[in-house]
């Protein structure tokens with residue numbers, strides 16, 4: 001290639017050579033680092049222990065940082081410093097589970113007659129007159145075979161335990177104000193719904209003893225799963 005041709009070349013043509021020269025000087029530096037006998041560009045000869053100290057510095061700093069991170073994490077686990085301890089009264093508001101055998105039922109009582117006015121004023125707007133269904137589920141229906149397509153899952157034909165009904169109403173109804181009913185109110189409206197489904201009579205009082213003794217029509221209609229096996 002003549003000088004003129006070279007001048008006509010785009011400027012780019014010199015770049016591979018420039019890159020090459022950088023690589024060469026990098027290689028020299030690497031060699032200087034690896035070979036303890038070589039002098040570095042600054043002309044100062046370094047002893048092996050000095051360089052050893054340099055090379056140990058980074059790992060030591062990293063290990064210290066790690067130890068301090070773990071120490072802080074352990075500190076946080078031991079004392080999260082979040083929120084404040086729950087009082088027994090606050091915990092009781094969440095301790096609502098009523099079990100099928102009636103464990104967890106509170107003191108109190110009510111009959112269907114007591115529950116009717118509660119149902120009319122606080123429940124019928126969503127569940128319909130007499131619990132026959134409106135915007136929310138129907139709660140009352142005649143006993144019927146559940147094997148038919150579209151069978152009702154209202155309380156009478158479907159629910160296996162009366163205690164579950166108390167639990168559901170106490171913790172979640174009326175939908176706009178859960179927890180607002182007293183224990184007597186919940187017993188009363190539960191009695192109202194059981195009577196409307198023909199499971200108990202209008203005059204039967206529901207309380208912590210009588211409610212678990214109610215046998216729902218579909219009690220034996222479920223295949224129970226034994227979770228122990």
Ligand code: HEC
Pocket residue numbers: 118119122123124125126127136137139153154155165168169173174175176189
């Ligand atoms: C604002 C509307 C509204 C009001 C008022 C209301 N409910 Fe409900 N209720 C619902 C809705 C919606 C559901 C379905 C919720 C779900 O399945 O999670 C429901 C579900 C239920 C169920 C379970 C039905 C089932 O078969 O799964 C019962 C029992 C019940 N309500 C009782 C009551 C009682 C008793 C009252 C009055 C004290 C009441 N509800 C007031 C909206 C309402």
